Amino acid sequence: MKGNRTFTITIYTLLTLLALFTLLPMLLLIISSFTEENTILQTGYSFLPKKIGLDAYRYLLNQGGFILNSLRISFFITVVGTASSLLITSLLAYPLSRRDFPLRVPLSFVVFFTLLFNGGLVPTYLVYTQIFHIKNTIFGLLVPGLLMNGFNVILVRTYFASNIPESILESAKLDGAGEWLIFFRIVLPLSLPILATVGLMSGLAYWNDWYNGLIYITRAELFSLQNILNRMLQDVQFLQANAGSMGNLASELSKIPTTTVRMAIATVGAVPILVLYPFFQRYFVKGIVIGAVKG
Secondary structure, eight states: OHHHHHHHHHHHHHHHHHHHHHHHHHHHHHHHHTBOHHHHHHHOOOSSOSSBOOHHHHHHHHTHHHHHHHHHHHHHHHHHHHHHHHHHHHHHHHHHHOTTOTTHHHHHHHHHHHHHOOOOHHHHHHIIIIISOOTTSTHHHHSTTTSOOHHHHHHHHHHHHHHSOHHHHHHHHHTTOOHHHHIIIIITGGGHHHHHHHHHHHHHHHHHOOHHHHHHOOOGGGOOHHHHHHHHHHHHHHHHHTGGGSTTHHHHHTTSOHHHHHHHHHHHHHHHHHHHHHHHHHHHHHHHHHHHHOO
């Protein structure tokens, strides 16, 4: 018993230290975003800065109209995209988990094939822009590469096959329930852990996505938060690199807190997910273990 207790204490101590090591960079990021620009330039990054400053966030607030609109776009595509992704993923995963489904093997192969190969950027771009015409529409942020993921389908399929007893499905059929009723009233309520897991991963993918906006969106009113922040960061870097060749503007450009703005941009993009993650953590851990290990 004493040996087991020592082992448990050691493991918890190591895990606590590991958790602290993973939190420290994020803490340093947030503190640096509230540090005065000159303090960072003179003394470097510190957990206890000598002088606090809000210049970086004032700079972001000066772009207020773009930021607020991009926030609305990001929240919209995250909520709608995650819900759509969950629905489509579970609708495909459910028949693949049924042994009596005749197309189970070929469809499973198709899903697995997408994990190994893709058409590449140019064919994908041509299909989405020339055939589906999603360029400069909200669907350019929702559909490409994010609406359904083969890994998520396999994860949900494994969970359905391992944790939904066939006897329950057979009993429901004997009571006269159809496939749609079984799916929405029995299968989905019994699958909250894996749905929360896949929903969290999809939500993170939508919230952090900047690539689709870079490829398919050129209208500023459709930029998501990540696109706006990415473009602001590029603008700051450009101004900083070319300040010497801009004559009278150099003194004004030197007032832009380029270093702390980068920290503030990263903080604004990460904090909303950090706030939401603890509410889904227990479902995430349970769902990812059961969905990936059992088979």
